[in-house]
Amino acid sequence: MINALLRFVFVVLPMAVTTLVMMLKQPFVPSCLHHGRGEANAAFFIFGDSLLDAGNNIHLNNSMKANHWPYGETFFHYPAGRICDGRIPPDFIAEYAGLPFIKPYLQPNFTDYTGGANFASAGAGVLHQTSPDVVLLFPSIHDRKCTSWAGRKFSFQNVAPIGCNPSMRYEMRIDGYWEDSNVLAHTHNVALSRLLPELEKELVGFKYVLFDYYTMLLERIFNNSEYGFEVGKSACCWSRAYNGNFTCGIRGENFMLCPYPNVFVFFDPAHPTEAANRELSWLMWSGEPPVMRPPRNLKSLFEVSSD
Numbered sequence: 001m002i003n004a005l006l007r008f009v010f011v012v013l014p015m016a017v018t019t020l021v022m023m024l025k026q027p028f029v030p031s032c033l034h035h036g037r038g039e040a041n042a043a044f045f046i047f048g049d050s051l052l053d054a055g056n057n058i059h060l061n062n063s064m065k066a067n068h069w070p071y072g073e074t075f076f077h078y079p080a081g082r083i084c085d086g087r088i089p090p091d092f093i094a095e096y097a098g099l100p101f102i103k104p105y106l107q108p109n110f111t112d113y114t115g116g117a118n119f120a121s122a123g124a125g126v127l128h129q130t131s132p133d134v135v136l137l138f139p140s141i142h143d144r145k146c147t148s149w150a151g152r153k154f155s156f157q158n159v160a161p162i163g164c165n166p167s168m169r170y171e172m173r174i175d176g177y178w179e180d181s182n183v184l185a186h187t188h189n190v191a192l193s194r195l196l197p198e199l200e201k202e203l204v205g206f207k208y209v210l211f212d213y214y215t216m217l218l219e220r221i222f223n224n225s226e227y228g229f230e231v232g233k234s235a236c237c238w239s240r241a242y243n244g245n246f247t248c249g250i251r252g253e254n255f256m257l258c259p260y261p262n263v264f265v266f267f268d269p270a271h272p273t274e275a276a277n278r279e280l281s282w283l284m285w286s287g288e289p290p291v292m293r294p295p296r297n298l299k300s301l302f303e304v305s306s307d
Contacts, residue, residue: 044093044094044097044099044102044115044116044117044118045113045117045118045119046102046116046117046118046119046120047120047124048120048121049120049121049122049123049124050064050083050120050122050123050270050271051083051088051089051271051272052088052089052090052118053066053081053082053083053118053120053121053122054080054081054082054088054090054091054101054102054104054118054120055080055081055082055104055106055107055118056081056106056119056120056121056122057081057083057121057122057123058081058106059104059106059107060106060121060122062122062123064122064123064246065122066079066080066081066082066084066122067079067081068249068250068251070237070248070249070257071083071084071085071248071249072084072085072086073085073086073261074086074261074273074274075274083122083268083271084267084272084273084274084277085236085237085261085267086273086277087274087277087278088274088277089277089280089281089284090102090118090120092278092281092282096282096285096298096299097302099115099116100115102115102116102117102118103117104117104118104120105118105119152205152206152207153207153208153301154206154207154209155209155210155284155298155301156192156208156209156210156211157210157211157213158188158189158193158210158211158212158213158214159185159188159189160185160213160214160217161177161182161185161217161218161221162181162182162185163177163178163179163180163182163185164177164178164182164217164218164222164233165244165266165270166233166234166235166238166244166266167244167269168181168244169233169241169242169244170240170241170242170244170245170269171244175242186214189212189214192210193210193293196208197294208294208301209292209293209294209296209297209298210293210294211283211284211287211292212290212291212292213280213284216280216283217265217272217276217280220232220265220276220279221233224265227279228275229263229275229276230264231258231263231265232265233265234264234266235248235264235266235267235268236257236258236264236266236267237249237255237256237257237258237261237267237268238255238256238268238269239253239254239255239256243256243266244269245269246268246269246270248267248268248269261274262274263275264276284297285297285298285299286298
């Protein structure tokens with residue numbers, strides 16, 4: 001176990017996720033998160049949308065819920081609140097860091113956040129108008145709220161090629177992908193890659209890594225066989241054209257379920273399988289340039305001094 005207080009903060013963008021990781025050298029817990037227990041050596045705090053939601057969706061008034069079969073079938077063997085057949089990136093990162101799975105903050109009787117909490121929520125976004133009835137949490141680096149908690153180390157994941165999701169293909173009735181969505185995602189990613197070096201100069205002690213999630217997922221969608229996947233463009237659990245309609249497991253809806261999710265990149269029309277999540281999480285943890293920038297990865301970020 002690395003002797004540091006580690007905070008993961010996954011920050012949501014509409015229809016896509018950008019993630020931050022905050023890693024603190026000293027075992028410090030803000031008073032607003034301390035509930036009477038001793039200080040922890042490591043803590044993860046996760047903010048995000050359905051790609052990172054470990055179960056808050058079950059307790060919120062939104063349409064995207066993972067409280068039914070076949071979600072969770074691969075690893076948990078029951079619906080575990082994750083919109084996936086198994087584990088999601090926070091689960092794998094916790095495993096690599098030697099920590100337990102982080103609980104969703106809305107889990108009944110869960111009040112001790114000294115070890116971390118998952119605030120990610122299906123449908124969440126950075127704007128109030130895009131996030132009705134869901135958690136909207138967007139810590140600002142610029143106003144130093146995060147760094148005033150002694151946050152110094154951040155890991156960012158850029159936005160996915162959302163125009164290539166099976167759901168987008170279904171909605172737009174296109175055989176390939178929706179270029180406009182990908183252009184927006186790419187534009188954001190370029191701006192993010194330019195902003196982070198500026199923040200590193202501006203904020204004392206600020207260190208970061210940036211994972212090229214866009215390219216790594218795109219590679220697996222269009223060159224799936226090179227990464228061990230038989231199907232890259234269609235979902236495992238689906239209905240209607242392009243395997244893109246959100247009917248997976250919904251009562252009263254017809255849907256198809258593939259027998260082997262591990263050979264698919266997507267489990268449902270917008271969310272990767274556990275197999276894809278495992279590969280992408282490992283790249284974030286141990287990848288090298290140009291997958292990770294600057295020339296460090298999440299594992300090495302743990303080892304960098306916070307002084």
